[in-house]
């Protein structure tokens with residue numbers, strides 16, 4: 507048993523560790539080891555402390571006084587003191603639920619502001635993160651086509667244990683026939699044109715030459731959670747395959763693949779912003795430069811060359827909103843305040859920010875009002891409980907990975 511002296515020693519080591527900002531992963535076992543077992547922990551700690559003190563003295567002597575960058579210092583570079591004071595990092599399940607629910611919340615929060623001017627959201631809510639309000643035909647907390655389609659994809663993946671394009675397409679068609687309040691132009695033309703499921707999007711693209719809308723990005727939360735455990739190549743391949751069902755332009759496939767990969771990284775507890783270069787390296791070379799431009803660290807929505815209903819500025823804006831804020835709420839406020847296709851930009855932002863911050867960061871006043879009526883599927887309405895259940899099933903399913911890449 508540890509005596510009083512041992513406990514005092516342990517406490518001193520703990521305080522010294524904090525003062526010297528020794529990383530918690532290195533630091534935490536040492537006082538315990540010393541108190542319970544042997545002086546080995548103490549010796550290791552004294553050596554560590556000497557190195558750290560010498561290093562600190564050297565830096566003080568050579569470096570100009572620098573202000574820590576709070577964002578750099580954030581998720582991954584947390585100091586020991588920060589780690590001790592902040593709540594524990596979200597679990598993988600928290601992040602998976604955060605992805606699915608976060609996307610739905612962003613969709614519902616942004617819906618009343620669709621096609622509005624920039625700045626309208628902040629003008630309404632001041633600098634605060636805002637409330638669920640109705641408007642534009644939407645009830646407060648009502649999710650739109652973005653979430654409808656994400657749910658349909660998620661349920662198909664669970665039922666088939668992977669991508670069954672024909673089944674997803676059929677579910678989309680049944681939904682479209684249920685007269686949803688909103689449906690993307692591109693998506694509607696492909697689903698209702700009467701062409702076979704595996705050719706409809708490609709034929710539409712051939713005819714119109716226009717298929718780079720954000721309609722495959724907006725529904726990606728569920729498939730990104732489902733395929734995250736299968737690794738980078740598998741999740742990006744599945745994303746392309748699902749995007750290709752409605753969007754014939756490879757730009758949309760590649761953007762959806764990048765979003766899947768960034769969510770995969772966030773679900774691992776790592777920083778998706780730091781993973782952008784690796785994701786870009788997997789992007790089709792013919793599309794890489796354009797994606798690299800909107801995902802660059804210094805890009806901002808003011809540099810967009812298209813309306814944010816297009817796939818590039820939509821994902822670029824979501825990544826920008828994540829990069830320039832430090833909370834789930836603030837990221838959505840930033841996304842919606844951009845105006846334009848606010849529900850979809852916020853749905854994509856909410857998926858990313860939910861994966862990073864976890865469901866614990868999604869305010870209850872938003873999730874309470876959240877509801878997802880499913881046109882074409884009777885009177886089904888999903889709420890927080892059903893979405894949480896769906897996300898949990900998607901995250902816990904491990905028999906996937908049969909994806910074979912884009913069809914059509």
Ligand SMILES: [Mg+2]
Nearest residue numbers: 650651652849
């Ligand atoms: Mg929508």
